[in-house]
Amino acid sequence: MKIKTSFLTGTVFTLLTMMFLQTTSAQAEVNPSPTVFLDGHPLSFQTPPVIETGYSLVPMRAIFEAEGAKISWDETTRTVTAINKDVVLTYRIGETVAYKNQERLEMPVPGKIIDGFTMVPVRFISETLGNIVKWHEYSRSITISSAHDYETTIEYGVNLRDSPAKDTETQVLRILPKNERIHVIREIDANWLEVQTKDDTIGFISAASMYTDYTSSALAEKKADELLAYGSKFLGTPYEFGAASGQTNTFDCSSFVRHVFNEVLSIDLPRVSYDQAQKGKEIELDQIRKGDLLFFSARGLDIGHVGIYAGNGKILHTYSKELGVHIADFDEKWKKRFVTARRLF
Numbered sequence: 001m002k003i004k005t006s007f008l009t010g011t012v013f014t015l016l017t018m019m020f021l022q023t024t025s026a027q028a029e030v031n032p033s034p035t036v037f038l039d040g041h042p043l044s045f046q047t048p049p050v051i052e053t054g055y056s057l058v059p060m061r062a063i064f065e066a067e068g069a070k071i072s073w074d075e076t077t078r079t080v081t082a083i084n085k086d087v088v089l090t091y092r093i094g095e096t097v098a099y100k101n102q103e104r105l106e107m108p109v110p111g112k113i114i115d116g117f118t119m120v121p122v123r124f125i126s127e128t129l130g131n132i133v134k135w136h137e138y139s140r141s142i143t144i145s146s147a148h149d150y151e152t153t154i155e156y157g158v159n160l161r162d163s164p165a166k167d168t169e170t171q172v173l174r175i176l177p178k179n180e181r182i183h184v185i186r187e188i189d190a191n192w193l194e195v196q197t198k199d200d201t202i203g204f205i206s207a208a209s210m211y212t213d214y215t216s217s218a219l220a221e222k223k224a225d226e227l228l229a230y231g232s233k234f235l236g237t238p239y240e241f242g243a244a245s246g247q248t249n250t251f252d253c254s255s256f257v258r259h260v261f262n263e264v265l266s267i268d269l270p271r272v273s274y275d276q277a278q279k280g281k282e283i284e285l286d287q288i289r290k291g292d293l294l295f296f297s298a299r300g301l302d303i304g305h306v307g308i309y310a311g312n313g314k315i316l317h318t319y320s321k322e323l324g325v326h327i328a329d330f331d332e333k334w335k336k337r338f339v340t341a342r343r344l345f
Helices: 002-030 060-066 122-128 217-232 253-265
Strands: 035-038 050-052 055-059 070-074 079-084 087-092 097-100 103-106 112-114 117-121 132-136 141-145 158-161 172-176 181-187 192-197 202-206 281-283 293-298 301-311 314-317 326-329 338-343
Touching: 055 060, 055 122, 060 070, 060 079, 060 117, 060 122, 087 122, 097 122, 117 122, 122 132, 122 141, 141 181, 181 217, 217 253, 217 301, 217 314, 253 301, 253 314, 301 338
Parallel strands: 035 141
Antiparallel strands: 050 055, 055 117, 070 079, 079 087, 087 097, 097 103, 112 117, 132 141, 158 172, 158 202, 181 192, 192 202, 281 338, 293 301, 293 338, 301 314, 314 326
């Protein structure tokens, strides 16, 4: 009987332990440590940030140094002093007050020691040093921006959203009007930019080139990669001269290009290649990059064919009933018929 009781007790203990570990693991997966971005760059910490009672705590030294502050530590009084330009911030670990240039400031929660690291509330520290802090629920991430310059101009009214998506759960914070100046914090992907407005609002806008004058080689690379990845989904789709718009069962060269650019980058091109060649900026052949449009003579027309430059001497296009949509070499055969290249982003 003792053996059975011990066995049952051990089994129950093992099961409870497994349940506890599984629950702990599940909670860790559900509530991962937030990612912290400073001016668009992810910060690396020796110990991960934690969220307690709704406040994000980060390692003190790492966040101060990342924000450009020089710090000193008094072990006797457990006091840290951070100097950033004309700001002197003094804080004693465990207290709910700090001092900015001798001005007493109330802290939302006290700093504390976790696993040997001094952790402090990131919002309080960053905002005290003159920066803007934004929590993003959709990605459990924190943006810190120290920007004071607004280098980008809105060229067409665009929605400022609370997350990089257009679904029904996304909130439109406001519309950014033409000529408003903003700062681009980072490129989320080919379609979205995280930005800061002059009224210290941080949100997301479409990265489509029609909305702002913002450009970067990294963003162009992302857009080109998404453009080509989407277009490659149609490899083998049959060629049909004069293919109807609004369907993807068949394409001709210009309907294919028009569909891909519209779906990926929201760029609305004319239906035929000759008219498409009037859009964007003309690029010399030795300057072409992925995503540029290449135009060729065909069927006795000065411009009768268009393809997307895929990089590495390749073209993504369609013109043949045998091949349909395919990737071909941009070889001498095509270079002899080349007319112009146009850049749309």
